[in-house]
């Protein structure tokens with residue numbers, strides 16, 4: 001598989017503070033990577049480095065380009081949706097379409113209009129007269145219609161209500177994603193992207209503490225709901241987290257064999273959010 005992004009010993013310091021501590025990772029073509037971490041972990045710093053929006057130390061290759069030197073060429077291949085939609089209030093929706101069509105060679109206007117036709121947005125409205133959610137939808141319509149190979153999304157659904165958030169991810173899969181494209185997405189709403197991701201990266205304090213495909217995650221981690229008589233036995237296998245559901249213990253294991261897991265109780269795949277909480281606590285323990 002070909003890498004669209006390769007980072008080796010990628011570091012970023014702000015004065016004495018190390019926001020990224022020599023991280024290594026890659027993103028392959030045709031993958032949807034979730035970059036998940038608590039506030040201040042370094043997610044935006046990674047995204048900004050990939051987009052050539054900040055300086056860094058170490059090696060970073062994006063489509064064979066150095067983001068610090070080749071930002072212009074990179075923008076032909078990469079598109080970025082930030083968490084806040086910034087569109088001038090006086091602009092009409094139709095003018096926003098004209099503008100992006102004029103400045104971006106890869107903008108597919110027909111696609112943007114199709115996306116907008118599914119919303120309540122009127123093309124003659126001014127941005128300033130749209131609701132906050134509608135402005136975000138307009139922004140997404142404009143950006144998703146730019147046909148690039150890598151889409152970078154930083155908390156893309158912030159400010160959208162639950163119905164539009166679901167629509168957004170459906171739209172992303174049907175309108176944007178295919179096997180030749182890749183997506184990197186950061187979000188705090190991990191349950192929303194759970195079924196979308198092909199790869200998962202957890203970051204904490206500038207370090208990547210998990211980097212796995214979702215298939216590997218399913219093979220490696222298991223949650224077992226254990227009856228009280230097996231609780232002591234389960235603990236011997238050193239679970240990385242435990243919680244209680246309806247009076248029964250649920251243990252999360254890393255690398256426990258399926259046979260042993262089944263012998264202890266009812267097994268299932270942990271949710272990304274449960275795994276995230278467990279991994280964050282494990283590291284600080």
Ligand SMILES: Nc1ncnc2c1ncn2[C@@H]1O[C@H](COP(=O)(O)OP(=O)(O)OP(=O)(O)O)[C@@H](O)[C@H]1O
Nearest residue numbers: 014017018019037038039040041042043044045046
């Ligand atoms: N320009 C800057 N000057 C100094 N420190 C900065 C600067 N930008 C980011 N940082 C620090 O670097 C760390 C990583 O920030 P970053 O924005 O990458 O985190 P994040 O994981 O995206 O967080 P959030 O989920 O809150 O957006 C934080 O501790 C932040 O305070």
